[in-house]
Amino acid sequence: MGCGPDNPHGHHLQVRRDGQDVVAEHVFDERHVGAPGIAHGGAVATVIDDLFGFLLYGMGSLGVTRSLQMDYRAPVLLGRNYILRARLVERDGRKMHTAATVAHETNFVATARAVFVAVDLGHFTEALSSADRDRSSR
Numbered sequence: 758m759g760c761g762p763d764n765p766h767g768h769h770l771q772v773r774r775d776g777q778d779v780v781a782e783h784v785f786d787e788r789h790v791g792a793p794g795i796a797h798g799g800a801v802a803t804v805i806d807d808l809f810g811f812l813l814y815g816m817g818s819l820g821v822t823r824s825l826q827m828d829y830r831a832p833v834l835l836g837r838n839y840i841l842r843a844r845l846v847e848r849d850g851r852k853m854h855t856a857a858t859v860a861h862e863t864n865f866v867a868t869a870r871a872v873f874v875a876v877d878l879g880h881f882t883e884a885l886s887s888a889d890r891d892r893s894s895r
């Protein structure tokens with residue numbers, strides 16, 4: 758949904774490092790519409806969540822979102838280029854506190870904070886096996 762190239766409904770996010778931060782440019786389009794002309798808040802949260810995923814992956818940590826808090830300060834408009842930026846605020850054991858901004862030029866239209874919890878590879882492989890079992894029992 759966030760970055761994979763094969764999902765036609767995905768955001769195809771392309772992320773780069775900038776010092777300790779990760780940064781992406783993103784344009785929301787009609788697939789992400791909420792109110793006319795405005796990106797759905799869930800779509801904005803999706804790209805921020807994914808950006809955090811990149812941040813942690815780049816640090817060599819596998820982590821999943823435990824909580825995500827969005828602050829929508831102004832409408833995120835379709836067809837407009839936004840700069841998304843994320844950083845690690847603090848690491849406390851398995852918990853990674855992260856923060857992000859969504860900006861157009863010098864205007865911050867949304868900010869976010871999240872708690873990610875470090876997991877091992879088993880978290881993903883077990884979920885895959887459970888999904889496979891559910892599919893084959895249908």
Ligand SMILES: CCCCCCCCCCCCCC(=O)SCCNC(=O)CCNC(=O)[C@H](O)C(C)(C)COP(=O)(O)OP(=O)(O)OC[C@H]1O[C@@H](n2cnc3c(N)ncnc32)[C@H](O)[C@@H]1OP(=O)(O)O
Binds near residue numbers: 807823874881
């Ligand atoms: C095949 C491999 C592929 C890999 C691909 C990677 C791609 C990634 C793509 C990314 C895509 C984008 C990203 C996505 O979409 S990630 C997908 C959406 N997220 C999930 O599916 C996560 C679902 N949740 C869980 O699996 C479990 O709850 C986890 C694993 C997160 C924790 O369950 P677990 O039982 O293990 O741990 P715990 O409950 O003891 O908690 C642990 C610690 O956290 C503290 N805590 C809890 N809540 C909060 C809170 N709100 N504020 C502050 N702290 C909080 C808690 O007190 C404790 O602290 P401490 O007592 O230890 O000090």
